[in-house]
Amino acid sequence: MEFSKEENIARSLNSNLTSCNLHEAVNKKEFRDLVTEFFCIDDCVASSDESDEDSVCVEKHDFDFVNDSCDSDSDTDIENNENDVQLGLPVVDEVEKVLSSKEVNNTALSDVKDHEMSKIELYSCKNCKLNNGEPCFKLFSKDFVYELRMNMSSLSDFEKDLILLGKISCVFRNDPYTQSSKKKQKERKHPRTEHYVNGIRVCRETFKFLHCISQNKLTAVLKHYKEFGLTPREKKSGGRHASDKRLLTHDDICRVVTFIINFAELHALVLPGRVPGFKRFDIKLLPSHYTKSKVFLSYQTAMKEAGERVVNIVGFRRLWNALVPFIVRTKPMTDLCWVCQQNNSLIYKSANMSDQEKSVRCKTQEEHILKVTLERSLYNSMVQKARDVLKNLGVTELESTNPATRDITMHYSFDFAQQVHYPSNPLQPGPMYFLTPRKCGLFGINCEALPRQVNYLIDEGMCITKGSNAVISYLDHFFTSYGLGEMHLQLHCDNCCGQNKNNALLQYLSWRVIHGLHKSITLNFLISGHTKFAPDWAFGLIKQTYRRTMVSCLDEISEVVNSSTSTGVNTAQLVGHENGDILVQQRDWQSFLHPYFRCLPGIKKYQHFRFDSEHPGWVFKKEFTSSLEVGICLQKTTLSPPADRPMSLAPPGLPLERQQYLYRNIRKFCTCETQDITCPVPIANESKSDDDEEIIEPQSKRRKFEE
Numbered sequence: 001m002e003f004s005k006e007e008n009i010a011r012s013l014n015s016n017l018t019s020c021n022l023h024e025a026v027n028k029k030e031f032r033d034l035v036t037e038f039f040c041i042d043d044c045v046a047s048s049d050e051s052d053e054d055s056v057c058v059e060k061h062d063f064d065f066v067n068d069s070c071d072s073d074s075d076t077d078i079e080n081n082e083n084d085v086q087l088g089l090p091v092v093d094e095v096e097k098v099l100s101s102k103e104v105n106n107t108a109l110s111d112v113k114d115h116e117m118s119k120i121e122l123y124s125c126k127n128c129k130l131n132n133g134e135p136c137f138k139l140f141s142k143d144f145v146y147e148l149r150m151n152m153s154s155l156s157d158f159e160k161d162l163i164l165l166g167k168i169s170c171v172f173r174n175d176p177y178t179q180s181s182k183k184k185q186k187e188r189k190h191p192r193t194e195h196y197v198n199g200i201r202v203c204r205e206t207f208k209f210l211h212c213i214s215q216n217k218l219t220a221v222l223k224h225y226k227e228f229g230l231t232p233r234e235k236k237s238g239g240r241h242a243s244d245k246r247l248l249t250h251d252d253i254c255r256v257v258t259f260i261i262n263f264a265e266l267h268a269l270v271l272p273g274r275v276p277g278f279k280r281f282d283i284k285l286l287p288s289h290y291t292k293s294k295v296f297l298s299y300q301t302a303m304k305e306a307g308e309r310v311v312n313i314v315g316f317r318r319l320w321n322a323l324v325p326f327i328v329r330t331k332p333m334t335d336l337c338w339v340c341q342q343n344n345s346l347i348y349k350s351a352n353m354s355d356q357e358k359s360v361r362c363k364t365q366e367e368h369i370l371k372v373t374l375e376r377s378l379y380n381s382m383v384q385k386a387r388d389v390l391k392n393l394g395v396t397e398l399e400s401t402n403p404a405t406r407d408i409t410m411h412y413s414f415d416f417a418q419q420v421h422y423p424s425n426p427l428q429p430g431p432m433y434f435l436t437p438r439k440c441g442l443f444g445i446n447c448e449a450l451p452r453q454v455n456y457l458i459d460e461g462m463c464i465t466k467g468s469n470a471v472i473s474y475l476d477h478f479f480t481s482y483g484l485g486e487m488h489l490q491l492h493c494d495n496c497c498g499q500n501k502n503n504a505l506l507q508y509l510s511w512r513v514i515h516g517l518h519k520s521i522t523l524n525f526l527i528s529g530h531t532k533f534a535p536d537w538a539f540g541l542i543k544q545t546y547r548r549t550m551v552s553c554l555d556e557i558s559e560v561v562n563s564s565t566s567t568g569v570n571t572a573q574l575v576g577h578e579n580g581d582i583l584v585q586q587r588d589w590q591s592f593l594h595p596y597f598r599c600l601p602g603i604k605k606y607q608h609f610r611f612d613s614e615h616p617g618w619v620f621k622k623e624f625t626s627s628l629e630v631g632i633c634l635q636k637t638t639l640s641p642p643a644d645r646p647m648s649l650a651p652p653g654l655p656l657e658r659q660q661y662l663y664r665n666i667r668k669f670c671t672c673e674t675q676d677i678t679c680p681v682p683i684a685n686e687s688k689s690d691d692d693e694e695i696i697e698p699q700s701k702r703r704k705f706e707e
Helices: 006-019 028-039 082-087 093-100 106-122 142-154 157-171 204-211 215-228 250-267 292-306 313-323 338-348 355-393 430-434 468-481 503-514 534-547 554-562 589-593 656-669
Strands: 195-197 200-202 284-286 327-329 406-422 438-447 452-459 486-493 520-525 570-574 608-612 618-622 630-633
Touching (some): 157 195, 157 204, 157 215, 204 215, 250 284, 250 327, 355 406, 355 486, 406 468, 406 534, 406 554, 438 534, 452 534, 468 503, 468 589, 503 520, 534 570, 554 570
Parallel strands (some): 406 486, 452 570, 486 520
Antiparallel strands (some): 195 200, 406 438
């Protein structure tokens, strides 16, 4: 095979590439060097010892928009863009880094190389005899093969076709007659192709392996060259081409990115610590009213005034998500920390202040975030230790165990959830939207170590209060019916003063330690506004199932709770039935404990309380995890409170007016089987017999017209 025309072919190929706008995607000189290395001999035949040292990896852009797409030079310096200088739009380093190259994890890159090298080691062209009777693949070093395969894999289909067409054009024989020095020349029936790599003849299988192509790909390129010669291949399905005017240029992309960054500099905020709802720490938050559509309108106006091309909104959104994902819009949220909001508001207003004033305000928020982080770390560590304990014991379910029979430390969390209503229909009837069905409260105690949560379903007629008496009654029932018999108890709850952080609860925990139900107890409160923990997760699972299930009575709500998870995380515990039957006793703990214990001064400012059997009647308090612990005696006298529990409180039941409302307005939305359970006939006195029951209608306000 003669190579006298290689250099001319290379020059011709370069001119064709330039006309195809490929020079916009890759530096023209570098690409010329790449092609020259494959095809040019520089007055001598390439030897098998030469290596591909100047190969260039061309990035493949993945922006494909509805009306615009990206075709940019990844090696272009964004800061030198003349249009950006004219517009006065500075570009920050982090965006230049995203535009110029994508960060690749070193470990992942190493794994890719190992996988590729294993392929190279296992490959062999067994039937090839071009290397003096040996496979031709052995003529190339592993490093050379790896570099060539990586370079070809990095090219787009269009660029790969140009490389293959150039190589095929050098060795493709389609003359009318065959060329043979020892045989008679015959009329050629089929084209003949010989494959060369780096000046070395190789078999077809090795050629395909080195260039990372399939037989179908090689056949398609050969067929195209035979019909059309050295011209670029075009997809039959259409697709985008480098000459398409709808493609985004590098300048267009830079203008979009720089506008978003400058907009964020004026309106966004960088907060210390992790922002709720986002996993990244380098987030820049735009106010919630600045939607992407609103920012796009500002961009559109600015580009029209500057006389520049405007990217459509679809491309604008995709460029935003791909290149500046660290600029986000604040999500509307509820139950946020008021301290955080106040600090963030001060940071917002410090835009035109001195750096010292800005630093002071940021430091205040950082200190608050640090306290929150420490409290959360304490909660997580307690949960993890409890998991390890139960894993060693082999306990998988909550069970009724005698108190203080296991020398272990166990952690529980408890909280109230928002009440639900029944009957409830996922296909909500229109009139029901304006009515108030029967209410059901929800109180959960979670053992994160399993995880399992007991959910107390509190009917409207069973609810004596949502204060300390109710919380203590449910906790006491839980320790009796579901406790694991731990000697050392750890509790976590939110910071609601009326329900959890009150003197009655502290006195009850002290009462348990005094009578040996636990050897030690710690009560921990999460900081207000940062109180999301395990019970909220379990409540969310219940609410998801509740919203898509039709329920008409308490038993059906109980089924919803039990079926809310496939692993049995949630367990329902009825406090009582609709007819007044009591299943969980609610007691007057406040009146029972008050004569024996005094109130703790300044209880609201403390987050951690500890009780132990070595100091009965004492409580040790801390303001934060890192604060100094201080003890104080709660017991008024040396006389200990009785070990017997206080008397039960009778449930209030439903007022007559409420019974009438449910009977008249809600009963029709219940199923036939549950109408008399959820909305029975109202009775003025529960002691009356069924014969004495009567419906008491309210007096009409229009009586004078009836008379």
